[in-house]
Amino acid sequence: MSRRKTERLLNLVICLLATRRPLTAEHIRQAVPGYDSANDEAFQRMFERDKNELREIGIPIEVQKDPWEEDPGYRIVRQAYELPEITLEPDEAAVVGLAARVWQRASLAEAASGALLKLRAGGVETDETGGMLGGALELRVDTQDPAFPALWEAVRDRHPVRFPYRVAAGESVLTRTVEPWGVVSRRGKWYVVGHDRDRQAPRVFRLSRISGPVVPAGRPGTVTVPEDVDVKAMVAPRDEGPVQRRTAVIRVREGACQGLRQVAGAVRPAGEGWDELEITFADPERLAGWVAGFAADAVVVGPPDARDAVIRRLKGVLA
């Protein structure tokens, strides 16, 4: 944005804020320096663009069209423009400072620091040192997935989106059309939840599996989030009823396999430099993946399916 244009826009803001009654475009053209030299058509274009730019940075321009007036009038209503008076107690200021730092490495960093700047400009002192929390606590969320900004916008503007999505097994990429209800981070992974139009059902998608651009698939304001939806609950692991837990017997070399020993229900010497552990498990494949990592230091004695799962993995390595 050129200096001249910034000047014109600032003067336009001041002009529209200062006026009590809405001003017509022609009025504004006379009042704001920078428009005067333009011809009619150029002025119209300029004025349209300027209004859009002001709206983009969040300035509410009111348009009033009275039946007895030929041209619409414009103004900025002070109450809609101004940051309301906010005062923060010292403990509140410390909490705000902490919250603003959460996004420091994420795509919302700019929004958070913009908010702090406005608060300070409004005379609200925020405490960015951690203050009474003594700087002893730091929270951070990263949003490295390229899809995050577009999905945040979609949730904000309530418009459906379309994106290429890799199914769990990873072989194929399918296009999904989703009405997003929310974006949730769980254990460092971001998910988008919403109504899947193709399947006509609520679904959860992992942002890391979105393999291309997220594009709008409808107009803003067309997504309705059902009132009883709990986006966090949708991402939480599903309770699949009581899982059958069994006990595996695993021989481990003395002094090795600390990780396995930590979760073992029982440890007993098995002789010849080996100990025998009892470990409860639900999924033999998960157990096998873990035990296989200890190579020749751990051997599953039973049950047979867990033992076979490890052997299969080890043979897989050699295949």
Next chain:
Amino acid sequence: MSTADRLPRLLALVPYLMSHPGAQVPEVAKIFGLTEKQLIDDLQLVWMCGLPGHTPGDLIDVSWDGGEIVIDNADTIARPLRLGVDEASALLVALRMLSEMPEFGERDALSRVIAKFEQAAGEGAAAISSQVAVEVDGAVSDALPVVNEALRRGRRLSLRYYVPGRDEITPREVDPMRLVVVDGRSYLSGWCYRAEAVRLFRLDRMLSVEVLDVLAAPPEDAVPDEVTPGVFRPSPTDELVELEVTAAGRWVAEYYPCEGVEELGEGRLRVALRARDQGWLLRLALRLGDTGRVVSPPSLAGAVREAAAAALNRYESVS
């Protein structure tokens, strides 16, 4: 800061100067992330603007004699612009996340702040911030209250710590410096007497932890560790390892920070990653079984095969 951000900045700068009469050029420049020269340039621009008419009496009056900024005749834009939806939401999402932190000591301040911002932000932001959520359940651990207590009272901690990469449990004495929660997972940053350096400890890997009756006294020049994305922190000197994984092994690219990820078709990937511990890589490769294999370095590929063969041998002898 790009020039496109200039108007929003000016609309915050003027109110800031109005609410901080006599502010100094260097201090204001720092707050707004500008050089002093850029700030003066902003002031010069502001000085050219004002109410329609633009007679000297209409223009904003600003001076910076001796580095002290005095502004007058800017009543129209004396208050900052209200928070945009993104700005308010960024803060609210972070505040809500804080409120879910177990053991967070400033709960009362937090709920007051949330109420204030919801009111200031309007409905849009309040709605989004309930649709974008960061779960912190991964941050919950038995160690948390103990670590918090040590931080609060400035006491040394004694812990038994598990390092999966080396499958090793070591006793440590640590002077806690900061609790860091990244992507919902908790870490303690502190001075480790065993390493004689600042180290990060994941709370869920503390097998036991107790507060010692010793005052924490980390060296004065010790700085809390920076937690980088993934907190995995391979160093550039660690050997680069290339793996090829099948569709079923793609999770590797999702879980570990990779330097390179290349699609090979049919859902297969070639991933390049660095790790400090060869042991960790060996374990990963064994766990992958036939869903992944080490491409390079050949020495590691060989070691993986040897380990798998040795482990299979044990299965033949133990039954």
